Amino acid sequence: MAKSIVQEFTKGLWEELPPFRLVLGLCPVLGVTTSMENGLGMGVATTFVLACSNILVSLLRNIIPPKVRIACFIIIIASFVIVVEHLLQAYAYPLFLKLGVFIPLIVVNCIVLGRAEAFASKNGIASSTADGMGIGIGFTLSLGALGAFREILGKGSLTIWGDLGYNLTSVFPSFQPFEFMVQAPGAFIGLGLMLCAINAIGD
């Protein structure tokens, strides 16, 4: 049974929520979520690559010879990653510096290649676009949530956009931030606990 476009879009938001349900592409999830802003920025960059590569793969799906399809997909994805890299460098330089090595690494993000191979190479343009956007937005929201979780516990504050922010310590003066939540170990533990929460809700 073919799913409708809306269903293709919404499945990425819960049913196949990338980092939690599919447990794929964990490196950027762990690496950039030291704050909500970074997480969202990375998510938007990945969404762009995901949607564009899905569209192009879907367009070319009858032309690409099946034997060399993976190589073709990787080249398509790499081209869009270069586009994103230069766009960020030009228009969002501070974010570009913070995300660092993780932007070129979108190329090897399993989610992007996974969607190209499992979905876009078999479906039409409209549903592939919806799929790419859905999975991408799900990924962005997950990164943002984990970033917010780590930032609140680790720094006791939440930066929303630039100077706009919310300081937890002014409301609860006795709150002591856990410094380690914004460091490496906190990434693993934070993601593990969120995965646990999602599993508990899902059951």
Added chain:
Amino acid sequence: MGYFELIIACIFVNNILLAQFLGNCPFLGTSKKMETAVGMSMAVIFVLVLAGTITWLIFTYVLVEFNLVYLRTIAFIVVIASLVQFVEMFLKKSIPALYAGLGIFLPLITTNCAVMGVCILNIDKEFTFMQSLVASFAYAVGFGLALILFAGVRERILLARVPKPLQDTSIGLVTAGMIALAFYAFKGMV
């Protein structure tokens, strides 16, 4: 920075898995059994040293020379993918024993972001040829060390009773966090 400090920094302080978060998919995927963890570590050491040096040469003598630095991402992924293919064919023909040992882990390395990540880090940190050779090797050893330690812990967790929502990957991540906490102690050493 001397080579000794570089090695210590790459294995412990900036451990590729636990401090830089690169290559986490195989970290969680192949750590359920000690055997697969060892296989993956060996394959990564082998490919990473080759990939790190070859991408360095290509970047310095081709991309910089012809002003094509913006093609770095696409050039590196193509080099890594073809290198993995080449290594696979070479091993199959000439060292079948090693090929059988590495098995399915070789093709998986193409999408291991630790390999691509180290190649990019070598360039970003402006290492010389020798430095990138040493750093690639040390990063790969650090990958193996963390993976094998983690697999050891994970085999023991199988015997423990874990609450249902925490099972499998979830408890794996929390465990990885504990190991990362141990590695965190190395911070500021070099």
